[in-house]
Amino acid sequence: MSTFLERMxxxxxxxxxxxxxxxxxxxxxxxxxxxxxxxxxxTSQERTPLIETALGLQRRQDALQVQILELRAQLxxxxxxxxxxxxxxxxxxxxxxxxxxxxxxxxxxxxxIVFRFEDAANSGSVSDGLVTSxxxxxxxxxxxxxxxxxxxxxxxxxTTATAVLDIGNAVLVNSAxxxxxxxxxxxxxxxxYERLTGSAGFVDFIRGRVEPYGLRLSFAxxxxxxxxxxxxxxxxxxxxxxxxxxxxx
Amino acid sequence: MKRTRRRWAVTAVTAVLGVxxxxxxxxxxxxxxxxxxxxxxxTLVIANVNTRNEQLRAEVDALERQVATLTATLxxxxxxxxxxRFDLAAIEAWAGLIAVTGPGISIRISGDxxxxxxxxxxxxxxxxxxxxxxxxxxxIVPGxxxxxxxxALSVENTPLPASFEIEAIGSPQILTGSLTRSGGVIAQLxxxxxxxxxxxxxxxxxxxxATERDLVPGDAQPSL
Numbered sequence: 367m368s369t370f371l372e373r374m375x376x377x378x379x380x381x382x383x384x385x386x387x388x389x390x391x392x393x394x395x396x397x398x399x400x401x402x403x404x405x406x407x408x409t410s411q412e413r414t415p416l417i418e419t420a421l422g423l424q425r426r427q428d429a430l431q432v433q434i435l436e437l438r439a440q441l442x443x444x445x446x447x448x449x450x451x452x453x454x455x456x457x458x459x460x461x462x463x464x465x466x467x468x469x470x471x472x473x474x475x476x477x478x479i480v481f482r483f484e485d486a487a488n489s490g491s492v493s494d495g496l497v498t499s500x501x502x503x504x505x506x507x508x509x510x511x512x513x514x515x516x517x518x519x520x521x522x523x524x525t526t527a528t529a530v531l532d533i534g535n536a537v538l539v540n541s542a543x544x545x546x547x548x549x550x551x552x553x554x555x556x557x558x559y560e561r562l563t564g565s566a567g568f569v570d571f572i573r574g575r576v577e578p579y580g581l582r583l584s585f586a587x588x589x590x591x592x593x594x595x596x597x598x599x600x601x602x603x604x605x606x607x608x609x610x611x612x613x614x615x
Numbered sequence: 616m617k618r619t620r621r622r623w624a625v626t627a628v629t630a631v632l633g634v635x636x637x638x639x640x641x642x643x644x645x646x647x648x649x650x651x652x653x654x655x656x657x658t659l660v661i662a663n664v665n666t667r668n669e670q671l672r673a674e675v676d677a678l679e680r681q682v683a684t685l686t687a688t689l690x691x692x693x694x695x696x697x698x699x700r701f702d703l704a705a706i707e708a709w710a711g712l713i714a715v716t717g718p719g720i721s722i723r724i725s726g727d728x729x730x731x732x733x734x735x736x737x738x739x740x741x742x743x744x745x746x747x748x749x750x751x752x753x754x755i756v757p758g759x760x761x762x763x764x765x766x767a768l769s770v771e772n773t774p775l776p777a778s779f780e781i782e783a784i785g786s787p788q789i790l791t792g793s794l795t796r797s798g799g800v801i802a803q804l805x806x807x808x809x810x811x812x813x814x815x816x817x818x819x820x821x822x823x824x825a826t827e828r829d830l831v832p833g834d835a836q837p838s839l
């Protein structure tokens with residue numbers, strides 16, 4: 367033992383530094399490989415331009431969304447400045463505000479829950495350990511049934527036209543590409559969490575899906591949860607207001 | 616001399632290490648998930664994001680036109696209530712606040728099928744561009760969920776009959792095509808629910824009522 371220590375002391379300091387650095391290097395490589403988990407790594411050369419294209423389109427999408435929100439704000443301000451018959455204009459603007467709020471075109475803040483939903487830590491090659499669009503839809507459905515008033519998934523508002531689809535091991539929401547971990551935000555009544563955890567459907571979802579496959583679902587109950595506005599199209603190509611139906615409720 | 620060489624060795628290794636650490640951190644921050652997709656999946660992502668961008672661009676154009684027209688009308692000192700009403704109707708129709716009509720499809724469902732299957736069908740309808748959906752006359756809006764086990768399905772506290780209808784407005788061709796394609800949602804449901812019968816009929820006119828829900832949040836406030 368003493369000879370070992372003596373030999374250690376005899377080592378030049380640069381060798382110790384180098385050993386330390388190589389250790390960290392090895393650790394990083396191992397961490398990188400472990401982090402891949404069940405997500406298969408593809409190596410074909412053709413993917414790089416595809417990733418670049420996807421990233422470019424995604425950036426364009428973000429810019430277009432910002433532009434839409436700005437134009438909507440501009441339009442709302444113009445509409446509010448309409449100088450016509452005051453009572454009618456006030457009524458119309460109030461109706462517009464209500465419709466935008468009801469449709470999810472306005473960002474809102476209120477009491478609620480923020481979920482973080484992730485793949486199983488050690489899912490290995492078992493695909494059941496991955497969070498799918500079906501899992502997200504189940505959680506969103508349970509939140510609606512528990513009385514949630516507005517929900518977003520990684521900043522994409524869930525609206526009347528929102529589809530959640532699988533794409534590889536990630537999802538598409540409102541046709542936007544979202545990768546895990548998923549942050550699902552819901553605002554609703556102050557007892558939203560009690561209502562959710564008290565429902566048979568949610569308990570089944572936890573016991574039948576989340577726990578057996580080790581999916582990681584964590585949450586925080588907050589007084590101020592902000593749910594983003596929907597920044598997509600609201601124009602119908604096929605649907606027209608139905609003149610045969612009775613007036614606006 | 617020997618000492619200098621050692622220093623160079625240490626410097627080189629730590630430099631490589633630094634580059635690796637930064638690369639690792641940047642790759643994790645920049646494109647979560649994208650690098651884990653296959654070329655085929657990436658193509659699908661691109662197609663989807665591209666389609667959405669086209670819709671967003673059309674929305675930007677339409678909003679710009681609306682802003683320009685409204686600005687001109689107001690500058691002339693004219694009344695713009697007509698434009699306000701038009702904007703209101705478009706948002707209300709989309710959000711489910713007023714009844715709408717248009718071409719679309721009717722889906723008749725009977726037999727052994729649970730709420731998961733129905734929710735899957737509704738999800739696929741939205742993906743195929745359905746602009747308004749109703750289940751047995753109940754408009755589907757955020758918060759309206761079909762729930763319950765097979766034989767005990769409900770929507771908005773109303774039990775669904777053994778045979779019920781889903782109506783959707785959109786392109787009858789696209790809606791029918793995406794539901795009934797091989798490997799599509801109906802083929803999958805037929806495999807998992809062999810005792811269920813699902814039939815799709817394209818229609819020239821479908822009428823869908825307004826929601827009876829109050830969609831204006833009562834517990835939350837608009838925020839900037």
